[in-house]
Amino acid sequence: MTVTAPPAVSRRRRRTDRRPPVFLALPALAGLAFLTLPLAGLLLRTPWGQLPARLTAPGVLDALRLSLLTATAATVLCLLLGVPLAWLLARTRFPGRSLIRALVTVPLVLPPVVGGVALLLVYGRRGLVGGWLDSAFGVTLPFTTTAVVLAEAFVAMPFLIIAVEGALRGADPRYEEAAATLGASRWTTFRRVTLPMVGPGIAAGSVLCWARALGEFGATITFAGNFPGRTQTMPLAVYLALEQDLDAAIVLSLLLLTVSVVILAGLRDRWVGGLR
Amino acid sequence: MRRRVDSLTLVAATALLAAGCATSTSTSTGTGTGTGSVSDGARDGAVAGVTGPLTVLAAASLTDAFTRIGADFEAANPGVSVTFSFAGSSQLAQQITAGAPADVFAAASPATMATVVSAGEAAGEPAVFARNQLVIAVPDGNPAGVTGLADLTRSGVKVALCAEQVPCGAAARTALDAAGSDLVPVTFERDVRAALSKVRLGEVDAAVVYRTDAAVAADEVDAVEFAESAQAINDYPIVTLAAAANPPAGEAFVGYVRSAAGQAVLTAAGFQSP
Amino acid sequence: MTIRRRADPDPVPDPGPAAALDAYLVVRRAGFTLDLRLTVAAGEVVALLGPNGAGKTTALRALAGLQPLHAGHLRLGDRTLDQPEAGVLVAPEHRPIGVVFQDYLLFPHLTALDNVAFGPRSHGVPRRVAREAAAGWLDRVGLTGHARRRPRELSGGQAQRVALARALAVRPQLLLLDEPLAALDARTRAETRAHLRQHLAAHTGVAVLVSHDPLDAMMLADRLVIVEDGRLVQSGDAATVTARPRSDYVARLVGLNLYRGSGDGVTVTLPGGFRLVAAEPQRGDVFVAFPPSAVALYRQRPDGSPRNSWPATVSSVARNGDRLRVELAGPLPVGADVTAAAAAHLDLRRGERVWATLKATEVAGYPADPDRTILGGSQASDGNSSPGGNPGEHRGRDA
Numbered sequence: 001m002t003v004t005a006p007p008a009v010s011r012r013r014r015r016t017d018r019r020p021p022v023f024l025a026l027p028a029l030a031g032l033a034f035l036t037l038p039l040a041g042l043l044l045r046t047p048w049g050q051l052p053a054r055l056t057a058p059g060v061l062d063a064l065r066l067s068l069l070t071a072t073a074a075t076v077l078c079l080l081l082g083v084p085l086a087w088l089l090a091r092t093r094f095p096g097r098s099l100i101r102a103l104v105t106v107p108l109v110l111p112p113v114v115g116g117v118a119l120l121l122v123y124g125r126r127g128l129v130g131g132w133l134d135s136a137f138g139v140t141l142p143f144t145t146t147a148v149v150l151a152e153a154f155v156a157m158p159f160l161i162i163a164v165e166g167a168l169r170g171a172d173p174r175y176e177e178a179a180a181t182l183g184a185s186r187w188t189t190f191r192r193v194t195l196p197m198v199g200p201g202i203a204a205g206s207v208l209c210w211a212r213a214l215g216e217f218g219a220t221i222t223f224a225g226n227f228p229g230r231t232q233t234m235p236l237a238v239y240l241a242l243e244q245d246l247d248a249a250i251v252l253s254l255l256l257l258t259v260s261v262v263i264l265a266g267l268r269d270r271w272v273g274g275l276r
Numbered sequence: 277m278r279r280r281v282d283s284l285t286l287v288a289a290t291a292l293l294a295a296g297c298a299t300s301t302s303t304s305t306g307t308g309t310g311t312g313s314v315s316d317g318a319r320d321g322a323v324a325g326v327t328g329p330l331t332v333l334a335a336a337s338l339t340d341a342f343t344r345i346g347a348d349f350e351a352a353n354p355g356v357s358v359t360f361s362f363a364g365s366s367q368l369a370q371q372i373t374a375g376a377p378a379d380v381f382a383a384a385s386p387a388t389m390a391t392v393v394s395a396g397e398a399a400g401e402p403a404v405f406a407r408n409q410l411v412i413a414v415p416d417g418n419p420a421g422v423t424g425l426a427d428l429t430r431s432g433v434k435v436a437l438c439a440e441q442v443p444c445g446a447a448a449r450t451a452l453d454a455a456g457s458d459l460v461p462v463t464f465e466r467d468v469r470a471a472l473s474k475v476r477l478g479e480v481d482a483a484v485v486y487r488t489d490a491a492v493a494a495d496e497v498d499a500v501e502f503a504e505s506a507q508a509i510n511d512y513p514i515v516t517l518a519a520a521a522n523p524p525a526g527e528a529f530v531g532y533v534r535s536a537a538g539q540a541v542l543t544a545a546g547f548q549s550p
Numbered sequence: 551m552t553i554r555r556r557a558d559p560d561p562v563p564d565p566g567p568a569a570a571l572d573a574y575l576v577v578r579r580a581g582f583t584l585d586l587r588l589t590v591a592a593g594e595v596v597a598l599l600g601p602n603g604a605g606k607t608t609a610l611r612a613l614a615g616l617q618p619l620h621a622g623h624l625r626l627g628d629r630t631l632d633q634p635e636a637g638v639l640v641a642p643e644h645r646p647i648g649v650v651f652q653d654y655l656l657f658p659h660l661t662a663l664d665n666v667a668f669g670p671r672s673h674g675v676p677r678r679v680a681r682e683a684a685a686g687w688l689d690r691v692g693l694t695g696h697a698r699r700r701p702r703e704l705s706g707g708q709a710q711r712v713a714l715a716r717a718l719a720v721r722p723q724l725l726l727l728d729e730p731l732a733a734l735d736a737r738t739r740a741e742t743r744a745h746l747r748q749h750l751a752a753h754t755g756v757a758v759l760v761s762h763d764p765l766d767a768m769m770l771a772d773r774l775v776i777v778e779d780g781r782l783v784q785s786g787d788a789a790t791v792t793a794r795p796r797s798d799y800v801a802r803l804v805g806l807n808l809y810r811g812s813g814d815g816v817t818v819t820l821p822g823g824f825r826l827v828a829a830e831p832q833r834g835d836v837f838v839a840f841p842p843s844a845v846a847l848y849r850q851r852p853d854g855s856p857r858n859s860w861p862a863t864v865s866s867v868a869r870n871g872d873r874l875r876v877e878l879a880g881p882l883p884v885g886a887d888v889t890a891a892a893a894a895h896l897d898l899r900r901g902e903r904v905w906a907t908l909k910a911t912e913v914a915g916y917p918a919d920p921d922r923t924i925l926g927g928s929q930a931s932d933g934n935s936s937p938g939g940n941p942g943e944h945r946g947r948d949a
Contacts, residue, residue, distance in 0.1 A: 126478040142479050143434070143462040177616050178655040180642040182669035183720055192668070196659045225463025225474070226439065232464075239466065243366035243441035 039257070046254055047247045054251040062229045063237040064255060070145065070233060071213040074152035075160075078209050082160040083202065087194075089161070090168035101165075108158045115154055116222025123150065123223075147224035148231050152213035159212055160205040167201020168194075207267055214260060323528040327355035330525040331377060335365040335384035335512070336467045337408060337444070337486045341545040342382070348541070349532050356525055364442045364467040365389075372397050372517065379526035382514040382533070384408070384468075385443030389513040399520060402513035405534050406547040409509050410447055412500040413475045413483050413490040420481035424502045425455050428482055436474045436483040439464040443510055444471070448484040450508035472497070486510075488546040511550070568592030569627025569646075569723045571756045575612045576621035577605075584608050584780040588758075590773075592723075595750050595757040597771035599764060601799050605780040606760040610726050613758060614649050615642035626724055626756070643672070645724070646755075648717030652729040654709045656701035662688065662712045663697035669720035687715040692745070707738040714749060725750075727759035731766050743769055764803045768792075776800055794916050796837060806839045807884050810918055818915060824881050827857040827910040835918040842875065844912035845886035847896060848905045856907035864902045867893065874898075878906055 020028075047054075054060070089101055107115060123130040123141045133139045141147045175197065179189040195202070217235040224231040226240070234256045241248040334342050339362045346358040361368070361378070365388035372381060373395040381398075382405070383389040389402050414422050420433050428435050437459075438445035445464065452459055462480060465471040471483040476496045490499035514533060516526035532538050539549060571590040577583070584605040590596045598606040611617040613624065615631065618639055624632035631640045648669070656665050666684035671677060688697055691711040701709060710730065717725060730746060731739050747770055750757050761767040767774055768788040776784040776797060784796040795801040801808030811820040813832025819825050828838055851859065862880035869875075874893045876886045886906065888898070896904065 120477055120479060124477055124479050172655075174651070174653075175655055175657060177642070178649065178651060178657075179668070179672070181614050181616070181645075181647055181649040181726075182672055182716065183643050184668070184672040185643055188672055193657060197657075199659075221466060222470075225436070226465065227461070227463050240439050240441050240464075242370065243364065243439070246370070 042250055042254060042257075046250055050247065051251060054248060055255065057248075059228045059232070059237065060252065060255070063232050063234045063252070064259065066145070066148070066229065066232065067214055067234040067256065068259070070148045070152055071210050073149045074156060074213040075206055075210045077149060077153045078157045078160045078213075079202070079206060082157050082205075082209075083164055083195075086161045086164035087168060087190075090165045091173070104161050105158050107155050112155055112216060112218030113222050114218075116151060116219035119147075119151060119154060119219065119223040123147075142223060143225045143227065143231060145224075145230055148220055148233060151219040151223045152216045155216050155219050156209040156212040159208040160202075163205025163208060164198065164202055167198040167205075170201070171197050203267075207264060211260065211264060214256070322352045323524075323531070326353050326525045326528045328357075328522050328525060330356055330358045330379050330522050330529060331361070332358060332380040332382065332529065333361050333363075333368045333372065333376070333378045334380075334382040335368070335388075335443070336362050336469045337384055337488055338362065338382055338512070339469070340492050341488065341542050341547065344541050344545075345533060345538050348537060349529060352532075353525075353528065356528075358529070366391075366442055375519070377519065377521060378517055379520040379522050380514065380516050380529055382512060383443070384512055385446065385510050386513055387446070388443060389515065392515070392517075397518050398515045399518040399523065400515060402515035403530070403534065404511045404550040405514045405530075405538075406512040406542045407509050407550055408486045408488055408512060408547055410444075410451055410484055410502075410505040411487045411490050412502055413472060413485045413493075413497045414481065414500055415475055415478050416496050416498060418498055418500070422482050422500055424500070425452070425457050425459070425504060428459050429457060433482065434480040435459060435461040436463050436465055436471045436480040437461040438468050438471050438484070439466055442467055444468040444484075444486060447508040447510050451484070451502075451504045454507040455502075455504040486546075491546040509548070512547070568754050569629070569756070571613075571724060571758070572623075572625045573613065574622035575609050575624065576619055577608050577612055577617055578620045579608075582780055584612070586777060586780065586782050588775065588782075590756045590758060592756055593754055594773065595753075595759065595771045596773045596775055597767035598758065598760045598775050598777050599767045599803075600762070600777035600783075602762060604777045606762075606777050607728060608780075609777065610649075610728050610758065610760050613724065614647055614726055615640060615645050646720075646722055647724045647726060648720050648722030650710075650713045650717045650725075650727040650730050652732055654701075654713040654733070656704075656709055656712055656716070658701050660700075661697065662693065662699050662701070662704065665701070665712055666716045666719050669716060673720065684715070684719060687719045688712070691715045691749070705738075706734050707742050710734065710742055711745070714746065718749065718753070721755075723755040725753055725755055725757040727757070729760055729762065731761075731763070739766075746770060794837070795839060796918070801839060806841055807845075808837060808839045809882075810835070810837050812836070813915060816910070818913075820882070822881070824860070826882075826908075826913055828913040828915040829911045830915060832915040832917075836915045837918050838913055838915045840908060840913045842885045842887040843873075844908055845878075845884055846907045847876065847886060847888060847892070847898070848907065849896060851905045852907060857910040858908035858913070860906055862904055862906045864898055864900055864904060866900060867898055878904070880906070882906075884908075 019025075085104065089097065089104070110118070120127060120142060122128045123133075125131065125134055125140055125142065130141055133141070141150065171194065175193055176189050179193045184192065215235060216233075217239060220231070220233060221236050221239075226232050226236050234252060238249050238252045238256070241252055332342065332346070342360060342362075346360060350356055350358055365383040365385060368381065369383065369388045369391045372378060372392050381389070381392055383392070389398075392398055393402065412422055412425070412428070414420065420427070420430075422428065422433070427433065437448050440446055440449050444467070463474070465474065465483075468485050468489050472485050472489045472493055474480045475483045475485075476493055482500075487499060490497055514530055516523060516530055520526045533542075543549065570592050571588065573586075573588045575584055575586045575588065582603075582605065586605070586609055588596070588609070598609060600606050608617060612619055612632070619632045619634050621634055623630065626646065630636070630638050631645055632638065656662075657668065660668065663681055663684050666687050667677070667680040670680040670683055675683070685697060688694060691714055693708060693711055693715070696704065696708060696712075701712070704712065710733070714730070731743055734742055743766060750770060759767070759770060761770075771788075773785065773787055774791045775782060776791065776799065778797055778799055784791055784800060791800060792804040795804060795806060795808055798808060809818075809820050809826070811818040811826070813819075813828070813834060813836040815831050816827055816829075817825050818828055818832055818836060818838050826838055832838075846856070851861075860881050862878040862882075862884075864876060865879040866877045867874055868877075870887060873887045873889055876888055876893070876898060878884050878886060884906065888896075896902075898904070
């Protein structure tokens with residue numbers, strides 16, 4: 001007895017997953033292209049053959065090491081100062097709060113070079129604070145690695161504050177009440193309840209902060225100057241390389257890009273989990 | 277300064293000569309000698325038929341002198357409006373080779389001009405119109421008591437130099453090498469004006485800059501001459517660009533810069549004649 | 551008493567001899583004032599019962615220290631926790647309290663064990679010791695094995711128990727529970743209620759719980775305190791309160807029709823002039839109450855003995871179990887319970903005119919004097935039988 005084959009089934013499958021709508025997908029793709037094409041431009045122009053020689057040129061790894069170090073130190077500084085400030089803005093009420101919040105975002109709109117000049121006027125040898133530091137302790141800040149950290153922290157802190165303030169506002173203050181009723185002091189509550197609950201927000205803000213600090217140029221070169229190994233971060237090295245040698249500049253940029261992308265991509269999934 | 281005489285330049289020069297002849301024959305005061313030489317006939321700088329916008333890219337150290345010259349040129353040639361872009365010469369050279377629209381380029385070193393010429397962006401042969409010598413700029417009153425290069429290496433003295441990638445820095449390096457100095461600055465600034473501003477703000481005790489820059493900030497800064505600067509005098513070349521949108525105006529401007537009127541301004545600013 | 555399943559070091563120090571609560575809570579808000587006297591003996595469980603917005607949660611927050619008093623005082627034992635006039639205000643973290651919140655508020659980033667250990671640890675107990683104690687408490691609430699779970703992995707009933715264990719782990723002198731069963735479904739609720747009852751019985755300190763559900767309140771508490779509009783309206787054990795409701799709220803809760811009027815012999819005159827004939831003579835300011843089932847409806851005015859009868863208009867008809875609740879408008883607005891058959895026979899519809907009758911023997915009256923009620927328990931001179939028999943019949947159907 002022959003077994004008849006089942007009739008041919010129509011090829012068309014039911015679409016069970018919803019595709020993104022065209023009016024969103026198209027602009028999104030355009031945005032992606034806008035952001036990634038310059039990277040593609042860099043990659044295409046990279047002198048791949050010269051890469052080993054250029055990467056081991058003197059000063060290159062110094063600049064990279066300095067950049068990573070100062071960006072991390074700046075982020076730590078931003079966390080120490082910025083998280084409490086964000087808490088103050090999110091959880092307390094005081095007169096002039098909205099003004100303070102606006103002032104905190106000033107570094108965002110200030111051209112970085114102007115920021116560097118402002119830092120000089122305050123922390124420079126003849127500055128408001130710097131003058132006192134110099135005469136009282138013999139400490140000068142400009143042209144030091146510390147100055148790099150300060151310049152980077154100045155431009156990057158608003159990112160952290162905004163992210164953390166947002167996270168704190170979203171967190172339910174009733175958990176803090178619950179902690180108080182269980183006998184936790186305000187410090188214990190902050191440490192064991194508030195901070196862990198806004199952890200993802202802090203992490204996201206830190207990532208933004210670190211990335212911004214890493215790329216900072218204007219404030220750094222104006223306030224800290226430029227000296228290989230001490231204040232010449234990668235962006236400064238790239239800028240100066242550009243004066244003479246486009247290829248060198250491209251290689252340095254690529255190095256900075258690669259290192260940052262690896263770190264940021266690695267971080268986002270494990271610790272940040274998106275800007276939730 | 278390297279001189280590259282090749283067929284292209286020859287052709288360009290001929291064309292310019294012809295154009296120059298054409299314009300100068302139509303002027304009332306022009307002597308029709310073209311743009312290759314100083315035209316002392318155009319004393320007030322007026323060149324007939326020159327109008328429209330003119331874009332000049334010039335080295336940072338030319339800021340004050342060229343602004344003055346530009347104003348004078350506009351006064352002599354109503355109808356022309358001059359726009360300047362001042363920055364480090366190397367940066368400007370980069371922009372030109374990348375296609376930035378401009379009519380004239382005035383560089384602070386022959387090396388930076390050479391990059392423009394070798395990229396084929398120069399319309400003609402660059403001419404040296406000024407020379408600049410280095411001085412040590414110190415804050416008003418010379419608090420560190422600097423008298424020469426030797427004082428710069430004293431402990432506790434903070435010195436700013438231009439980065440070696442820019443002309444001012446290269447010249448400083450030449451001078452320092454000539455003096456056998458082992459000076460280590462606290463910073464290599466990105467252009468000569470940035471180095472000067474560090475002195476003005478009192479952040480450094482001295483900076484090696486051009487005499488012209490120290491003159492510009494004369495009220496806040498003193499200039500200390502040093503012998504070795506004679507070893508590293510920078511020639512400043514100027515040229516009209518091949519992609520100029522307004523070649524006649526460009527030529528006229530170059531001519532004006534090289535004329536007595538222009539030279540007077542430059543000398544007053546502290547430049548030396550070519 | 552609870553059975554200790556494992557060696558229990560009991561790290562949180564014993565609070566000492568059990569303390570009683572003496573409070574006069576005054577909190578002023580826009581449009582609302584809480585003015586509540588509350589006295590609770592050690593070991594007693596009191597339920598604050600009342601409609602939404604009555605101020606129960608405000609009172610609880612004031613007891614916890616999350617809401618400062620504007621006047622009055624709050625004393626626990628010989629310790630003053632809040633006294634505005636003397637400038638004394640003890641922060642929540644320094645009060646010997648434990649709170650079970652309505653949404654439990656278990657810390658989402660900590661395991662159940664660490665949640666329960668949080669209190670002891672905040673009191674300075676080392677982590678390992680606190681965790682052992684926490685494990686003991688989890689055993690006691692029947693959640694052995696759930697120690698490592700995060701709050702989001704727990705069911706509603708389990709979370710409630712963890713919240714209870716967390717509050718009890720600090721050995722509070724004052725245990726506060728805010729709608730502890732509100733977030734649970736019916737079946738879990740019954741189970742958890744029984745469980746909670748056990749623990750409250752075992753608790754040696756003062757316990758105050760807030761509820762809008764009278765059944766929860768009656769089952770868990772020794773004494774009910776009815777709060778309405780920020781004021782204490784009635785206080786007493788469940789039986790008394792439901793037998794002699796002193797407010798519309800409680801009456802509705804227990805399903806009675808309640809009115810207040812002026813008694814002169816067996817006739818009670820209500821505001822508006824209507825006269826009700828009650829079972830026993832009354833004097834002065836009195837409450838009168840009768841169950842909906844005591845109201846009979848007729849098409850025409852009936853003959854016979856009912857001393858109370860009046861014409862009424864049907865304003866609504868609704869299902870009420872296997873009966874129908876008919877709301878009547880007229881000289882005396884009442885709720886009447888009728889069987890479905892009777893309703894059909896009468897053709898009861900909105901707007902229909904009917905006659906309502908009420909036997910005097912079913913109308914209970916008792917003095918409105920508030921002092922009598924706060925003493926709780928004994929209603930000395932009413933001596934009236936509770937209307938319609940066992941108060942249990944009239945437990946709130948529409949809470």
